[in-house]
Amino acid sequence: MSCAASEPAIDAGRLWSDIMALAEITEPDRPWTRRSFTPRFDEGREWLRRRMEADGLSVRIDAAGNMIGRREGSEPGAKAILIGSHTDTVPSGGRFDGVAGVVVGMEIARALDSAGHVLRHPLEVVDFLAEEPSEFGLSCIGSRGMAGALDAHMLAATRPDGLRLDDAIRAVGGAPEQLGAPLRDDIAAYFELHIEQATQLERAALSVGVVTGIAAVVRIAIRFEGVAAHAGATPMNQRADALAPAAECVGVVRRLAEETVQGSNAHFVATVGILDVHPNAANIVPGSARLAVDIRAGEPGDADRFIARLDEESAKACAAHGVTRAGFDLISRSDPALCDEGLRGRLEDAACAAGYDTLSLGSGAGHDAMFVARLAPMAMLFTPCLGGRSHCPEEWAEARDIGAGATTMLGAIRALDAG
Template sequence: MAKSNLPLDADRLWADIMDLAEITDPAQPYTRRSFTALFLEGRTLVAQRFAEAGLAVRMDTAGNLIGRIEGRNPSLGVIAIGSHSDTVPSGGRFDGIAGVATGLEIVRALRDGGAQLDHTLEVIDFLAEEPSEYGLSCVGSRGMSGSLDGKMLDLVEPSGEPLRDALRRVGGDPERLDAARRGDIRAFLELHIEQGVVLESQSLDIGVVSSIVGIRRIEIVFEGEADHAGTTPLQLRHDALLAAADTVAIVRSVAERLDWEGSGYFVATVGILTVEPSASNIVPGRCRLVIDARTTNPDLTRRFVEAVEQDSAAAATRARVKRSAFTALSDGPPVACDPHLQAALRRAARDLGLGQTDLPSGAGHDAAFMSRICRSAMVFVPCRAGKSHAPEEWADRDAVAAGAAVILQAVKALDQSLQEAGPV
């Protein structure tokens, strides 16, 4: 089937993505950080489009925005489609947003064709999939899967607001999180840009995601003594940044060694490094860094953490400072996508005449947490030069529409096959 003859309205889908992209900080496109006024403005637009498509709209206690249309046989449970509408700073127009818009367009396409599923269909905009100012990602899907605990709710952003207060501020209810946990969802499907170059380089339309990496984030804090940068001799300094700088190099070195072994995909990044008091003429008295480690092999994460814990303690000793914290902020294990759903996506792509391949995901997604409570799978579509989490992030209109069409066809098939397959 030609991409110009797909069973949905590609222009309407594209308009949803572009309209949401317009809600951004003009000085920092495309930025719509979770828990901000711009994020809430974007959600108002999403909720409006949900309602216009005939969906019943609600917010669950974990802050997820949900649109729902009942099936002919609600006792069969729910097929859900979704992603997230928040972005990283100076992010893109497609990461997350394309997945939410896909779910919305599938509802419209079914309505336009006069079709009603036996299963109930939901479109979900998960809260705060991107790492938030509170140091936690996938807040909404953690809540829906029962993986958001009190310790996480106590996390605070730089100005001191706890996550539990922020959740309440955007419409959730941290005192009733159990009400967000679901047991009625039979399948969850998510469309996403690839954030890599495999599909583009091989001129393929669709990636059926085979697995999603596990992600562990670790906070390390070094405390030394702030001193005058001009009058304090080097040998008398207690420079917290010196220990932090050594640790950044240690993270890279250990990660390279584990990756070279070939026993699984492994990467690690220091993406946050804060220095206090952060003045050119003061020896740094305190440094905080956050490590993001990703792998398909949990044993590699264990070995990485052990090595960095030992070597960062030695770095603190060399710099004559104290390592006051070495803490796991979050930990999500690797996830294999559901074989039944993967097969349905492959068949749909084949029936639509689209080129496809299986791909692992090196990025985290809400689908990983949804896999804890239901069958879960993903579709990747090509993005230009693999660029993501940047203003230059781009996916072609027809590429997104092709991915949405694959999920639409799979949903129709799953509406029958899930009844035959029985419980997971």
């Protein structure tokens, strides 16, 4: 007697159990810490390998050091549907950032297997290597490598103990000599679930956010050169205080960012996160200062206009205080990664079919999806996190919300596969 296959369904309890199990693999004195290229990260990866293999996935490490679990499809030569994120953390980070996306991928594969449902496309669950900033001074190492965006200069980077990045990738099972060009041309679509790391979903009391795109990240360094002098003996009208225009520019960044937001429909934020002062002594007029500006823009033109105005305003501030602007330097810039409209529609339809209202929102944080988008259509789902807190031990998400995201993604993947 033959039995018909049942409808695939997410087991939210099983999904939650796996998230908590992986979270327990942490530095004991710094929960929740599982830094890339450490023994604790290797331990987490070994747990992941065993779990994937127990679920019937074939597991491999690609040349960029990404761990990939694969479930074959029924159609020979069909491109793969990928679900992924990362399992490394920041120091004293959270239990959900990255991890939820990988475990959701495993749960979707299990749900399909439990129902006896075989997709036409192969399904792959990817744990991208070192998405968080590492001691090599680089983030998204595995997804960069998959996309062909790890160049020789990056691979030669060293961490404080002298270990080179290419050797570190080799140690986790990768093959850095094969990097430099895209590793994949066989991806039909990429999906990533992530906690929002903000409060829009929480405030709207919704479980599912459909991401419109990932903002470009631009970093600018401004350097101010004045004259160091005795704080008590130097008259106010004879000072070239490097900190004075630098401090003024902190306020300028805030003001220009607020004005940019008011004139744009896209995500935009700007932050002064670093302010270095030399010689940094209470009784010395600062002789030099440097600030670093982090800019996140969903629309590249917004970033360009903001930078042009900051360039002009910082030069004026220096002139007003008799200080030389020694540099206005572009440190790094990435392009925004737009989510595929067709995949977004699949996610919205799947959420509606499951009874979930959705919210469209942009991502100000970077994700592995930025680089996978260079290889294939990409889509992201956000689920809420308590108070928007992330990258901290207090990071928290609810099982029902992650389950809702997983159910939505499963529905979208099935619809995509059915064609």
